[in-house]
Amino acid sequence: MATAAPTHAPTLSRAVISPQTASTLRYVGRRLGTTVLTIVISAVILGLLWNLAIVLLHANPFIAKTPADVFNYLFVDSAKSKTTAAENRDVLAGLLGVTLGHAAIGFVFGVGASVVISVLFTLIRPIEFMFMPLAMLLRTVPLLAMAPVIFLVFGNGLVTAAFIGGVVVFFPLLVNLTLGFRSVSSQSVDLIKVYGGSRWTIMRKVAIPTALPYFFASMRIAVPGAITGAMLYEWLFTYEGLGAAITTAKSQSQYGQIWAIVVLITLVSILLYTVATFVETAVLAKWGPNAGKSTGK
Secondary structure, three states, X not given: OOOOOOOOOOOOOOOOOOHHHHHHHHXXXXXXHHHHHHHHHHHHHHHHHHHHHHHXXXXXOOOOOOHHHHHHHHXXXXXXXXXXXXXXXXXXXXXXXXXXXXXXXXXXXXXXXXXXXXXXXHHOHHHHHHHHHHHHHHHOOOHHHHHHHHHHHHOOOHHHHHHHHHXXXXXXXXXXXXXXXXXXXXXXXXXXXXXXXXHHHHHHHHHHHHHHHHHHHHHHHHHXXXXXXXXXXXXXXXXXXXXXXXXXXXXXXXXXXXXXXHHHHHHHHHHHHHHHHHHHHHHHHHHOOOOOOOOOO
């Protein structure tokens, strides 16, 4: 009696990584390692300078807190404190969530408005001639002076948070994006026109990839700027978030919390800046004007 031939499970073919993908991964890995090392070294140097400045200036220890004091506030329980370190961390985490929510609203509003208006400026030049000087005039008004006007018009709410946070993001992006769209080479424009392309085709095929480096250069500034705008909104008009907590803590002489908030928001801003940098690296490697050329270095 003939026996059936044994069946073998199909073997999985080994995944093949293209040279370009491998080069991109190596490039991102180098950037990641360099960024982490830079952040660690910078944190150590800033901590030493911070501590040295307090010692040399003979600052009042009740008000001026050292890096060790902030660490103890967040991670070490003390019999002199009315709250535990875990409670302090929970309070700051909740406040940070509120502030990041306000910052996200302002960030999305500012980025969206700047992209739409810069595209209109590029496609319809008379609009730029009419409204760009007005935008630059508004930019010269300090945000601290503009914020009460925004509050009077829109009241206290998410719309005001969006406007105050969006103002910080809007103007740098508007100027840089418009400049990026204007940086398209005349040869590329002529080539698309020869094949019957419209202004919108030029925008999609050439102008947007050309403007991506300008866009992300502004985004790295806009990310921490949105947090600043959110904290300003909270400080002036609400009892929520880290911005309002600074005022409350000062009135109650809780200087340890104030310094912890400063350290926390600084670390979060650095982290978000770093994330924006890596998003920029990945996007430009894929869709930027020099896509595929720089990752092999």
